[in-house]
Amino acid sequence: MSVGSEKTREFVKRIEILIASIEDSQTVKDSAGDELNEKEYLRYIINNASDLLNHGEWLIALEDLLDNLAEVNYKLDIDIWSLAKSASLYAPKDWAYEKLLTAVMRG
Numbered sequence: 001m002s003v004g005s006e007k008t009r010e011f012v013k014r015i016e017i018l019i020a021s022i023e024d025s026q027t028v029k030d031s032a033g034d035e036l037n038e039k040e041y042l043r044y045i046i047n048n049a050s051d052l053l054n055h056g057e058w059l060i061a062l063e064d065l066l067d068n069l070a071e072v073n074y075k076l077d078i079d080i081w082s083l084a085k086s087a088s089l090y091a092p093k094d095w096a097y098e099k100l101l102t103a104v105m106r107g
Helices: 003-020 038-054 058-073 079-090 096-101
Strands: 028-029 033-039
Touching: 003 038, 003 058, 003 079, 028 038, 033 038, 038 058, 058 079, 058 096, 079 096
Parallel strands: none
Antiparallel strands: 028 033
């Protein structure tokens, strides 16, 4: 297993822990303005990322997860964000991840 894959798995695990702390009634809005249950949405994107990781596609899992978080303007605390940043350091040099990382960073 590559270091990038391990770091992406750590990122996924931290979001799974985050899900447990979210109230059932909390929602997020997608780019179309539709309200989605926050827990359900996060579980859905985590399941997708986990499936990709299980097939050896850690970079696609990381990119997809960040893109889906950005889709609902989700902001991560610095500890969780740092895990995503750490995983991204093992991506190919031509992978344009900075925009996605910036989009999900709590400012």
